Amino acid sequence: MAARLVSIINMKGGVGKSTTAVTLAETLAVHHRRRVLLIDLDPQTNASIMAGGPERWNAARKADRTLDAFFDAYATGEKPAPLKSLVDKQVTDLKDNKGKVDVDLIACAPELRYVERDIIEKFVKQQLHLDAIQKRICQWFSQGLKTMTDSYDEILIDCPPGISLFAEAALISSDAILVPSIPDYVSRLGLIAFRRRAMGMIRDKRNGAPTTMFVLATKYDETFSLHRSEAALLKENLGASMFDLKIPQTVDIARAAEWSETKRTFEQKYASAAPVIQALGNEFLDKTSSLAMAA
Numbered sequence: 001m002a003a004r005l006v007s008i009i010n011m012k013g014g015v016g017k018s019t020t021a022v023t024l025a026e027t028l029a030v031h032h033r034r035r036v037l038l039i040d041l042d043p044q045t046n047a048s049i050m051a052g053g054p055e056r057w058n059a060a061r062k063a064d065r066t067l068d069a070f071f072d073a074y075a076t077g078e079k080p081a082p083l084k085s086l087v088d089k090q091v092t093d094l095k096d097n098k099g100k101v102d103v104d105l106i107a108c109a110p111e112l113r114y115v116e117r118d119i120i121e122k123f124v125k126q127q128l129h130l131d132a133i134q135k136r137i138c139q140w141f142s143q144g145l146k147t148m149t150d151s152y153d154e155i156l157i158d159c160p161p162g163i164s165l166f167a168e169a170a171l172i173s174s175d176a177i178l179v180p181s182i183p184d185y186v187s188r189l190g191l192i193a194f195r196r197r198a199m200g201m202i203r204d205k206r207n208g209a210p211t212t213m214f215v216l217a218t219k220y221d222e223t224f225s226l227h228r229s230e231a232a233l234l235k236e237n238l239g240a241s242m243f244d245l246k247i248p249q250t251v252d253i254a255r256a257a258e259w260s261e262t263k264r265t266f267e268q269k270y271a272s273a274a275p276v277i278q279a280l281g282n283e284f285l286d287k288t289s290s291l292a293m294a295a
Contacts (some may be wrong), residue, residue: 003037003152007146009159009167009173010181011190016218016247018046019257020180020280023270025051026092027281029101030266034153037087040066040108041166045156048107051135052091054261060088060107068112071166074083074140075118084151086117104152117164127145134165138205141169163198171198172205176288180218182248183230191234207242213241216280221245233266245283247276 008021015146021038048057048066061068073080082278083106091105100181107282123133149155157174159167171177179194195213202211216239221227235242245252252271260269267274 003155004176005149005155005157005174006176006178006288007157007159007167007170007177008178009161009171010187011162012178012187012195013044013161015182015187016178016253017161017180017251018042018044018050019160019216020178020216020247021047021156022050022187022257023253024178024280024284025103025156025279026101026266026269027199028096028154029092029103030094030096031278032285033098033102035102035104035151037104037106037148037152037155039067039106039216040154040155041112041170042108042160043068043112043172045108045110048258048259052088052105052107052285053093053104053261056088056091057107060086060172061109063287066107066112066187067201067267068115070144071112071114071119071137071140071200074136075115075122080140082147083141084148087148093260093263094266094269096265112166116138120188122163134205134237137165138169138172139230141166141201142173145173168205168233169200169219171202172289173213177202177211177213177222178284179215181215181234182219183217183227183234183246185230186225188234190232213286214243215241216243217246219250242289243280243283245276245279245289248273253277 008017010017015209025036025038029036038051070080070083070086086106088105090100092101092103094101112276120133157170181191199213217231231246249275252273254273256270
């Protein structure tokens with residue numbers, strides 16, 4: 001069965017997007033024995049370093065085994081390496097008595113933001129419109145993904161904040177979109193705009209094929225009345241598309257994001273937050289179980 005593709009995105013940064021991507025990948029691998037591929041599409045590279053550690057990330061970058069190198073080949077007219085050749089196997093700092101933790105990674109580097117500009121500049125000079133450039137990027141990305149979907153159960157794509165051509169390519173390729181969001185007024189307005197504009201664009205580019213959006217409250221503080229009221233409004237407006245689980249603002253999740261050279265168990269890594277992160281994986285599978293898998 002082909003992997004399910006899920007893009008993780010928000011229009012703004014600082015909402016725990018990359019942390020959500022990594023923690024979800026790890027709990028799916030540990031507690032559900034899922035084979036997970038994490039693709040870092042964010043030039044900030046937080047997911048790459050959290051999941052694989054700085055040493056492994058540096059090695060991939062020096063060897064041109066990062067996503068920016070893959071796309072840069074198209075910008076320079078060279079033959080790109082197969083996307084699957086960029087995969088770093090079993091990167092997590094977790095250990096598991098039941099076997100190896102199946103979290104693989106395609107890392108990113110800060111140069112990706114410049115590669116996008118170079119691609120646009122190259123094809124604009126060839127008189128291509130932006131929609132035609134977007135279509136080419138989607139083709140490159142989807143063709144690369146198709147070579148790997150049979151090797152995984154879940155492919156999670158950590159998108160950059162906002163909408164870029166690369167982020168759009170990921171969203172168009174995805175079976176579902178997960179939006180981590182702090183429950184506040186500004187974030188709620190951003191979600192409304194995303195549903196109205198981005199989801200409409202995605203539906204059009206997928207020729208009407210549906211993509212499901214889910215929203216997850218992050219950095220939630222139960223003692224903060226604004227968080228309680230905004231989370232309730234989101235649930236009222238979004239219904240089943242809103243996760244029941246709320247990821248709390250806790251130091252143990254922040255500490256878990258720091259790479260450990262010593263392998264550790266899930267409970268050691270996430271400490272008091274371990275049950276919450278495990279619940280995230282449980283609800284994710286409940287909500288996405290009925291989705292059609294990627295072709």
